[in-house]
Amino acid sequence: MQQRTFLQSFVSKPEFGPLVLLVLELVIFWSFNSDFLSLPNISNTLSFTVELGLIALAMTLLMTAGEFDLSVGSVFGFSAVLMWTLFNSEVMPLGVAFLVAIAFSLFIGFINGWFVTKLNIPSFLVTLGMLLVVRGTALYVTDGFPQRTWTAEGNWFADLLAGSFFIGSFRMYMSVIWFALAAFVAHYILTKSKAGNWIQASGGNPNAARARGVHVSRTKIYLFMASSAMASLAGIISSIRTSAANPNSGTGYELEVIAMVVIGGTVLTGGRGTIIGTVLGIFILRVMRNGIVMVGVPGLAYNIFIGAIILGMMALHSWLERRHNAGV
């Protein structure tokens, strides 16, 4: 009896559906192509998974507070361009250029948050506008050409951010460590800290939260800044790994990141979010991208699967929600 209750509560958790889906994916892809779970492929998949993952973690907190950020994809592209332009023109060392890029993205996040909270404009419109402004700026200052990054070879700062080392024959990327750290911190903030309580309250019932003295606007502004900074960090790491800072990179990432978050069980309307779910959502989408190529499905069909997963998971979450409300 005890065990059954445990099982029931486990099954009714929002993370359960995504977990099953991820395991299914792994089993199916592996059974089609055993190379799928080979060390090089795992290492390779991890390296590009965590870049979007970093953004998804911050986006989870922001969406729990009832807002979202469409400008992350263009901040992803712009930050790398900004950092490499500053570094290549020999104005400053890489570390300083990195800090300037992060500071700039924090400013972008602040502007997003300020428009949303002080002018009461929906985050959809504010961050859509910001998406265009930032992408446009990146294209304008570069004339649309990628920036050189090969000078990063052997730079200790670049190695620290996005380098790799071998554990036996497994190539471990530094970015995976940063991602694991960020996931742990985000989970702690959301579930264990006072800030997490404020984030959930800001999304769940902002008026009630405000009446209790919760600084709803300030909380949201901080989260917009965090989301922008994480997008910036991700873009920079990606540019170092791929040795390319393209002003167009990150196009469409905002939607993929939001998809990762909602597949994991975070509610689009705010109030409830889960970092564990988001981590699962991140892997579901990125494993799918890698897996369908490995089993021979044309990469162009990728979006069909992603779309189907989103629809399927939303149906599952809404069913669980109704079950929960019915008291089952």
Place this chain on the structure above:
Amino acid sequence: MAEDLIRMEKINKFYGRIHALRDVSLTVKTHEVVGLLGDNGAGKSTLIKVLSGAVPLTSGDILIKGRKVELTSTADAIANGIETIFQDSALVPQLSIARNLFLGREPVKGNGFLNRLDQEAMNASARELLKRVGITKDIPPETAISSLSGGERQAVAIARAMQFDSDLIILDEPTNNLGVAETQGVLRFVREARDTGHSCIFIAHNIHHVFQVVDRIIVMRGGKVVADDIDPKKTTIDEVERTITGEEMLNAITA
């Protein structure tokens, strides 16, 4: 002799050209439960919104313990010791009972960046409080508000007001949609709140509920206070009803 906790003096409120409150003056003493009655549109809700900081007044003064205050927001009113429990009680449905009780004043362990919530302390006080408001069912404090009944939500909101020792607790229709046992629970709480030193303004359509619990009844009609010193022990429900509708005036005061 109990002293005045709240004095409202010559309060006027206009919504555009609508004169919703006309020179309303009233006092609530410490350790006193006041019933505020009136028909729909009599001005009760507006008065409560002014006192809870939800809407600004047009003219007039509010004094708390003799000190003039400006209540510009709900948070402001709460900081001044006035807690209002509205019908759609101001709880966050996704959060647990314990987290709602402590929202904005969370106990934390240690100090520094992004403090850890003291979940055990929150749960322990939550359990204690729920018992005091008379939730006899064993509801774990981790339960989300969204899975509670209307009465249970009301009880949580009341428990929160009690928790933070508000001087004045305003209950707006707290017994609406409640079962008999839950209503008795709410009324018991109001008595306990008075006994432990709080004052209450109790608004309810059900005059029987009001009669069971209040020390004094104030009646409003047409944006004015038409009677402010009705003793429920010396009056019948019929008489009070006639005052509300305007057929008879008890202890009429000229406004």
